[in-house]
Amino acid sequence: MKSLIQNPSSPSSSSSSYMFTPPSCLIPATRNLKFPLLFPRAMLTSQSLYRCSGVHMEAHINSNSSKICMVPRYSLGCSEAQCFVSKQSRNKYLPPVGALVTSKTEDVPSTALVGDDKIGVLLLNLGGPETLDDVQPFLFNLFADPDIIRLPRLFRFLQNPLAQFISVLRAPKSKEGYASIGGGSPLRRITDAQAEELRKSLWAKDVPAKVYVGMRYWHPFTEEAIEQIKRDGISKLVVLPLYPQFSISTSGSSLRLLESIFREDEYLVNMQHTVIPSWYQREGYIMAMANLIEKELKTFGSPEEVMIFFSAHGVPLAYVEEAGDPYKAEMEESVDLIMEELEKRNITNAYTLAYQSRVGPVEWLKPYTDETIVELGQKGVKNLLAVPISFVSEHIETLEEIDVEYKELALKSGIEKWGRVPALGCEHTFISDLADAVIESLPYVGAMAVSNLEARQSLVPLGSVEELLAAYDSQRRELPPPVTMWEWGWTKSAETWNGRAAMLAVLLLLFLEVTTGEGFLHQWGILPLFR
Numbered sequence: 001m002k003s004l005i006q007n008p009s010s011p012s013s014s015s016s017s018y019m020f021t022p023p024s025c026l027i028p029a030t031r032n033l034k035f036p037l038l039f040p041r042a043m044l045t046s047q048s049l050y051r052c053s054g055v056h057m058e059a060h061i062n063s064n065s066s067k068i069c070m071v072p073r074y075s076l077g078c079s080e081a082q083c084f085v086s087k088q089s090r091n092k093y094l095p096p097v098g099a100l101v102t103s104k105t106e107d108v109p110s111t112a113l114v115g116d117d118k119i120g121v122l123l124l125n126l127g128g129p130e131t132l133d134d135v136q137p138f139l140f141n142l143f144a145d146p147d148i149i150r151l152p153r154l155f156r157f158l159q160n161p162l163a164q165f166i167s168v169l170r171a172p173k174s175k176e177g178y179a180s181i182g183g184g185s186p187l188r189r190i191t192d193a194q195a196e197e198l199r200k201s202l203w204a205k206d207v208p209a210k211v212y213v214g215m216r217y218w219h220p221f222t223e224e225a226i227e228q229i230k231r232d233g234i235s236k237l238v239v240l241p242l243y244p245q246f247s248i249s250t251s252g253s254s255l256r257l258l259e260s261i262f263r264e265d266e267y268l269v270n271m272q273h274t275v276i277p278s279w280y281q282r283e284g285y286i287m288a289m290a291n292l293i294e295k296e297l298k299t300f301g302s303p304e305e306v307m308i309f310f311s312a313h314g315v316p317l318a319y320v321e322e323a324g325d326p327y328k329a330e331m332e333e334s335v336d337l338i339m340e341e342l343e344k345r346n347i348t349n350a351y352t353l354a355y356q357s358r359v360g361p362v363e364w365l366k367p368y369t370d371e372t373i374v375e376l377g378q379k380g381v382k383n384l385l386a387v388p389i390s391f392v393s394e395h396i397e398t399l400e401e402i403d404v405e406y407k408e409l410a411l412k413s414g415i416e417k418w419g420r421v422p423a424l425g426c427e428h429t430f431i432s433d434l435a436d437a438v439i440e441s442l443p444y445v446g447a448m449a450v451s452n453l454e455a456r457q458s459l460v461p462l463g464s465v466e467e468l469l470a471a472y473d474s475q476r477r478e479l480p481p482p483v484t485m486w487e488w489g490w491t492k493s494a495e496t497w498n499g500r501a502a503m504l505a506v507l508l509l510l511f512l513e514v515t516t517g518e519g520f521l522h523q524w525g526i527l528p529l530f531r
């Protein structure tokens, strides 16, 4: 497979394992899902997902009896402190083999068989540069992704030169940010710890699965995780993006990559899998978010006067309005569900949602976080509690953008007290519920959910990679057909040479722009914005 990835440093990783027989007695919730799976807001209601016969239950799979039993929910007592294990202590039980994440502890057999099946969970995440030298190649990988910079098909040949150009321009500013949070992204460390906690939680629920981490733009790359999955002989795979809400630019991009890897590999073509595309509506996520907010509100003198300020990572507006990205709808529903949960606890604070971290010249989802902070200050709001909602780990945009830039802006704008809810990390309600989501999806591994009625009624929205992407692609606006030039001479070879000539011309123009400081990109205000 052709790889766009720039990869200067070597990977390191780890693994673990499990056994399971698909359960026969899981009772699906009685919801009728009429829309493509990428639109859970339209499909799902906020109640009904987590209750069974009025009692709060969870699916418990006993690998000995091969049955699912409904048992009262319990918690595992995993703390944030436990989660942030040092590199050394992790390495003790995380042998650096392949791309796997989770540990091999004493009680974990190296093979995880049930019948003939070996079950794996693949956590998908974005990845982040681990050192300052990684920043530019990491940015290249990000901007080389057609789901991040969406060029019309005719101009796809410009994707890599453009990615190179933008990544070089943006690297100095990004490096400053990563330098200020300790010289690199904490994402890998936190995602590894989440994978390990998920593995433990699955084991505690009698589902001894192996858990793998596949990052989209940095180590351990998805390709590395897949290689490890093949080496381990996994036969059934649950794919779980670590983004609560679906976006074309995040989960969608990772799934598209997986699809291309699956298509080209004989082993993977035959491996049964299912995908949990988004899970913001699950009780564990909602409860865990509400718990964190409730706790943080108590640090204010008058908690009831605090404005709860949900800040989500933005996406370009066109993703939602033209490409059918369900991200905004899912984000708004997430906020509604969390506020409903807080109301049940008699917390009825004012709240708002805004979008942060925009990049480039195009319009992004509004309102923008920075503008909203200023407006709130002008309106006389004095206490603000920022809640990062689109991502479950601390990363540059919480540690630098929110904690430093937005805090400073808020204090300048008249806000007197600023607070911030931590990212979920390894919060145990959250991890335990992710484990439940995996368990609930297991009966549908290989069932190819979208076309399968039973799977449509499952407790988590499920689908195969291919079907999910087909649902997403059907929402994409058709690109205009290629322009037909003269009949004569429009051969494959002419097309290739035309493409090359155009690429050279664009590179020349870019070069002239950078050296002279003048040109279209400057006129349109694009170039300075990438700095």
Ligand SMILES: C=CC1=C(C)c2cc3[nH]c(cc4nc(cc5[nH]c(cc1n2)c(C)c5CCC(=O)O)C(CCC(=O)O)=C4C)c(C)c3C=C
Residues within 6 Å of the ligand: 126, 127, 128, 129, 142, 147, 148, 149, 170, 173, 174, 185, 186, 187, 243, 247, 249, 250, 313, 314, 315, 316, 359, 390, 391, 394, 395, 396, 397
């Ligand atoms: C739900 C989360 C995210 C969405 C949606 C998203 C879309 C998106 N991001 C960019 C551009 C950049 N993202 C960068 C880093 C980054 N982004 C997310 C999350 C989402 N991105 C994370 C978790 C990270 C990694 C942070 C870390 O700690 O390493 C970066 C690099 C950092 C920087 O230079 O600011 C860029 C650039 C676009 C264009 C986009 C939607 C199209």
Ligand SMILES: [Fe+2]
Residues within 6 Å of the ligand: 313, 357
């Ligand atoms: Fe991003």
